[in-house]
Amino acid sequence: MRRLRRAQLRDAHRNRRFRRGAIAAGTAAAIAIASGASLAKDPPNIPPESHKIPVTGDADADLVSSREEYAIGYRPFAADQNRNGIRDGAELAMRCAAAIEQLLLEEDVTGPNETYKWHMAQRGLETCDVCGETVNMGPAGIVNPRLGIEVDCPMIALHYMEHGSFSYDGDLRQGRLEVTALLRALEIRYPCEPNEHQLPLAYVVNQVGQLAPDANDVDGDLLADSEELAIKTDLHDADQNNNLLPDGVEYARQIAEVIDALPEYTPQEDPGEELHKVGWFQHGLEYCEVCGESVNMGYWQIVNPRLRTSMDVYVITCHYMRHGSFSYHGNVFEGDPLHTGRADIARLAAILEMPRHCGDLGTLYAPGDTNEDCETNFADLAELVDRWLQSTEPGQD
Numbered sequence: 001m002r003r004l005r006r007a008q009l010r011d012a013h014r015n016r017r018f019r020r021g022a023i024a025a026g027t028a029a030a031i032a033i034a035s036g037a038s039l040a041k042d043p044p045n046i047p048p049e050s051h052k053i054p055v056t057g058d059a060d061a062d063l064v065s066s067r068e069e070y071a072i073g074y075r076p077f078a079a080d081q082n083r084n085g086i087r088d089g090a091e092l093a094m095r096c097a098a099a100i101e102q103l104l105l106e107e108d109v110t111g112p113n114e115t116y117k118w119h120m121a122q123r124g125l126e127t128c129d130v131c132g133e134t135v136n137m138g139p140a141g142i143v144n145p146r147l148g149i150e151v152d153c154p155m156i157a158l159h160y161m162e163h164g165s166f167s168y169d170g171d172l173r174q175g176r177l178e179v180t181a182l183l184r185a186l187e188i189r190y191p192c193e194p195n196e197h198q199l200p201l202a203y204v205v206n207q208v209g210q211l212a213p214d215a216n217d218v219d220g221d222l223l224a225d226s227e228e229l230a231i232k233t234d235l236h237d238a239d240q241n242n243n244l245l246p247d248g249v250e251y252a253r254q255i256a257e258v259i260d261a262l263p264e265y266t267p268q269e270d271p272g273e274e275l276h277k278v279g280w281f282q283h284g285l286e287y288c289e290v291c292g293e294s295v296n297m298g299y300w301q302i303v304n305p306r307l308r309t310s311m312d313v314y315v316i317t318c319h320y321m322r323h324g325s326f327s328y329h330g331n332v333f334e335g336d337p338l339h340t341g342r343a344d345i346a347r348l349a350a351i352l353e354m355p356r357h358c359g360d361l362g363t364l365y366a367p368g369d370t371n372e373d374c375e376t377n378f379a380d381l382a383e384l385v386d387r388w389l390q391s392t393e394p395g396q397d
Contacts, residue, residue, distance in 0.1 A: 050130045051163035063089030071180045082244040090164030097161035099186045113146040126170040144185040151182045190244050196290045197323030222248025230346035249324035251361045256321035273305045286330040286338045304351045314339045
């Protein structure tokens with residue numbers, strides 16, 4: 001009888017929790033429909049929508065509460081900041097799950113400052129209330145010794161993160177992870193895919209020293225503080241246009257796109273006052289240290305006749321910038337470094353006269369350009385009307 005009573009109480013607790021979640025989800029959907037907004041779709045390879053447990057105080061219904069979004073630098077009224085069709089909270093949860101999967105267990109780490117995961121296995125299983133999958137019932141967590149942060153992360157929580165939710169519901173444990181602490185422990189902020197081409201500022205290839213003018217990067221956006229001061233961007237804001245892509249990665253890609261699109265002339269041709277490039281290629285190849293792709297070992301000469309200035313940019317440098325890195329490392333096939341270093345970002349920005357397009361990093365929008373499309377019209381008024389009742393105070397709808 002006692003076991004039956006416990007089962008009845010557990011079922012009643014689940015039903016109450018389901019009703020609260022359904023009411024929260026329905027309210028969020030009604031607000032979105034009434035305001036003309038549409039919630040981001042879930043990724044097609046994650047069919048069990050029921051794993052995504054709504055969270056209270058989530059103004060944009062992206063599965064991260066407004067308080068959490070303020071704490072991690074996200075926008076509490078934008079459900080899909082990078083516009084890839086996946087709600088920000090779901091994408092971030094899956095990114096965290098993938099990062100935890102790559103961590104070593106405590107007994108396998110080799111360095112004192114290496115982040116690791118731990119799990120104390122017990123004789124028992126815990127079952128997911130949604131899909132019935134079982135995991136070990138023992139406690140688990142993440143430890144970042146360098147930052148002195150420890151975060152509890154039971155196996156059932158990891159299961160829910162893999163399906164896009166920081167909240168979890170097993171037959172033994174229910175709750176929500178400490179999102180801000182977990183992201184800090186994993187040293188994750190953005191849901192963009194990591195890329196090994198994006199070399200850190202302290203990247204060293206020889207005894208000369210660091211490739212960047214300095215290794216100080218107060219906002220962690222892969223632009224050195226001195227570089228941000230030179231190009232007049234905010235060195236305290238790692239994502240100035242709020243699209244969840246680090247500014248250094250985005251700026252490198254933007255500059256690479258501009259260089260790729262420049263008209264090409266020979267040294268004998270007269271381009272007039274047109275910004276252009278001249279190819280000075282050599283009879284040889286060098287390959288990328290990261291992906292192995294081969295490029296010509298020569299360079300592009302970027303010429304701005306109007307400013308009466310030019311600069312040389314190695315082909316391998318453009319390859320790395322396309323992948324989001326101003327630092328580059330090219331080798332010849334004998335294994336010796338050929339062109340390694342860091343692009344002169346300030347000179348590139350000046351010669352290319354960045355920003356060249358609306359939306360490029362550094363774009364200055366007019367005060368009335370609410371939707372930031374570089375035009376002031378009725379679309380901005382519609383955006384303003386759509387948002388005028390939204391509170392910017394943490395914890396308020």
